[in-house]
Amino acid sequence: MKVMPLTSRGISTSRLVLGCMPFGGGWNNDPITETDRLSAEKAVDAALSIGISMFDHANIYTRGKAEETFGGILRNRPQLREQMVIQSKCGIRLADGSVPGHFDFSKEHILESVDGILGRLGIEYLDILLLHRPDPLVEPEEVAEALGQLKSSGKVRYFGVSNMSVAQMRFLQRSIPDQFAVNQLEMSLGHLDFLNQSILVNQESGANVNFSEGLMEHCQMENIQIQSWGPLAQGRFSGRSVEDEPENVQKTAALVQQMAQEKGTTPEAIVLGWLMKHPAMIQPVIGTINAERIIACKDAERQSQLMTREEWYCLYISARGQAMP
Template sequence: MRIMPLETRGISTSRLILGCMPFGGEWNDAPITEEHVLQAEKAVDAALSIGISMFDHADIYTRGKAEQTFGRILQARPGMREQIVIQSKCGIRFGNDDVPGRFDFSKEHILESVNGILQRLGTDYLDVLLLHRPDPLMEPDEVAEAFGKLKSSGKVRYFGVSNMSAAQIRYLEQALPESLVVNQLELSLERLDFLDQGVHVNQKAGTSVNFSEGLMEYCQSNRIQIQAWGPLAQGKFSGRPLDDQPENIRATAALVQQMAHDKGTTPEAIVLGWLMRHPAKIQPVIGTINPERIRACRDAESQSRMMTRDEWYKLYVSSRGVNLP
């Protein structure tokens, strides 16, 4: 079994993560219902049944109701907390009549956010806290103060980021006593910039690629776990209607279906296995509340081990829609 960067830091986790963004219902102030809790319980049980032990949250998900819903599950299962890894994020603030939506990495906001996260989850600590999106007004020393206070109080074990470039991570880390452990990025068989950025070095086609140069290599070299949000590409390769999609997406979906049939597995396992085949040991965050779809991901890790170079490149080139340079 390939050792993941998080495991080298003493965080025992699974190759897959369940993203809890859909928990709690709509993104409004409507109350959490028993049906919402039941849906979440079924999703958690499906995740646990396929070996998922890590759960991803953010303070903004369904305006805090996702964490509240998960907290109700934890309260009903007191032995569960020590068997799982909980990760949450902060730094995004909603807008109102006076100010727009914005990012906030101030010490006060980070500390206040974590207190709210812990209260909603009903737990004393987070295993991992991520800063959600880059804040142009970030001051690394101020972030370091917040992280230090959270660490010394036992409220957060480890820290990471989401959607940050290599330069932003280096800039932040120069003020931190400990290295960051995670960078969560949008990566999938549809979102290919993380690969195209490398293969288009010294190519004119590279000017249209939107991905931080050297980011994958930086994270791999510094044992920062790369997590992938949106890894199933909203189901485009695993059964979603594709009438409005370009030919390369439709062709790749057909290829995924054929490979799944030939290997006796699911399209979800092929799509995730392709992502996990990358040497960065990418950790996908599955963002569905559907138990059947969660269980369909069961075979992803074994498919990643069995996937050949030729199979991996067939999927990559098909989804690109054009041959490699």
């Protein structure tokens, strides 16, 4: 039996995660509207209705309004908190006047970020905190001090990273006693380097693959949950117009539609099921506020179990636009 890494750590979670990046309106300083609040609440209810118990945030999403909007839902319905695993991220600073957007893993920024996250969400602790993108100026010992303080104060239970290579994880981990629980990466039928890296060993075409060598294997061996952001590939294979897309995208979208019809399910369930069939037990983070689209993902885990090796490879090869090497 396959065991989900987060579950094995004592975190009761779902196979799917709702990404809350669209909550709160636009990436601006406009106030949160009643429409924004109602849309977010419908999205949360839709997620809960199909068994999603994990919700993904970042302190920068819609400039903090995403967490604030979610916090409003929790204040009105406090009983929901204990039904949820709440994850957020820090480490990205948005552009501010003459200061460009940049990354910041300083102790001060991490601690300030978590206080801000907890304040906007209106909660006492985060289940998981992710370091959002690699900071070239990182000092692992400084990060360790910040994470240790957050753990001892009860503000964060588990830690992880996002968009990091094996080397970057190991570099940080040497100073941090708590093993990372998560690495969140872009992966989907439209973003295949996580697979291409493994099949193009000793192949000339592998030189163009941009994915950390051995990352999938490292996370599996170290019991680190791999999460996928962008798992639906912005809808390219599940309903969005692909008229102007490359031939491989058009053919794959048609194949997904055909499989969904034959199996009596939705294109979203096929696209996510394909990703979830991977032995790493990838956990997709669905980044939509559309309640109907969230519900369309309900059948994904079942489809991952039903999908044959041949069907999985048909989708992979079609999306690659090339035969296996």
